[in-house]
Amino acid sequence: MSAAHDQPEGPPVVAVLGMHRSGTSWLAGTLSEAGLSLGEVDEHNYWNQRGNREMSAIVSLHDRVLSDSGGAWHDPPARVLWRDDTIAELDRIIAAMDAAGETWGFKDPRTVLMLDMWRQRLGGRLRPVGIYRHPGAVALSLARRRAPRFPRVARRAPVVARRWALGLWCIHNEALSAEHRRSTFPLLRFDGDLDRLFEGAAALCRDLGLRSPDAVRDFHDGALVTNDRRDRPVPRRCRPVWDYLVAQT
Secondary structure, three states: OOOHHHOOOOOOEEEEEOOOOOOHHHHHHHHHHOOOEOOOEOOOOOOOOOOOOOEHHHHHHHHHHHHHOOOEOOEOOOOOOOOHHHHHHHHHHHHHHHOOOOOEEEEOHHHHHOHHHHHHHHHHHEEEEEEEOOHHHHHHHHHHOOOOOOOHHHHOOHHHHHHHHHHHHHHHHHHHHHHHHHOOOOEEEOOOOHHHHHHHHHHHHHHOOOOOOOHHHHOOOHHHOOOOOOOOOOOHHHHHHHHHHHHHO
């Protein structure tokens, strides 16, 4: 297994980190509109009229890693294990995106569970950025979806679905917080003050050397932001992580 320093130098790589239904698609789309290369991504689908902005090759790879580790996106394993073949596939994806020679990025909520390997392969080129949202809003959004590939637990009684969704919020955002404590990076709150959200995204665009940050306002569509819970109490199990994230933004 080769280490990151054995790989040729390349452009910065932006990793958009955050829980499902937490604004990661908006942030990735905004950065894309400002000039960040995301490769071939979905720009429209049933659940998000502007697309989830995910590269299918990365999502498929992450799903394989989670499955090899005995879990799935909706049931994260206690430990993520990469095999030689999945590491090789990650290297191929990186090499293909590097070929253009420009700053590029990717978004997949699964990433926050397995960022260590990306860091190993990219070293100092990795530029994490994070975004989070009220756990109640995330739980409601997940519980209301009825996609065919959704796990059975999401289609059970509302209280069961909510408990499952809040558990996922905790796992993903605990991982996000741990990464931030390890090495600080920009964090945005998706459902907080809009001016602060736009200012944070604009600063991120400038820091990455992207085009005019006007895209941060142009790409936001309030009509697509549903299940608002910003004024509701944060569930007790989520409060420690929530308090940390809020304190950083």
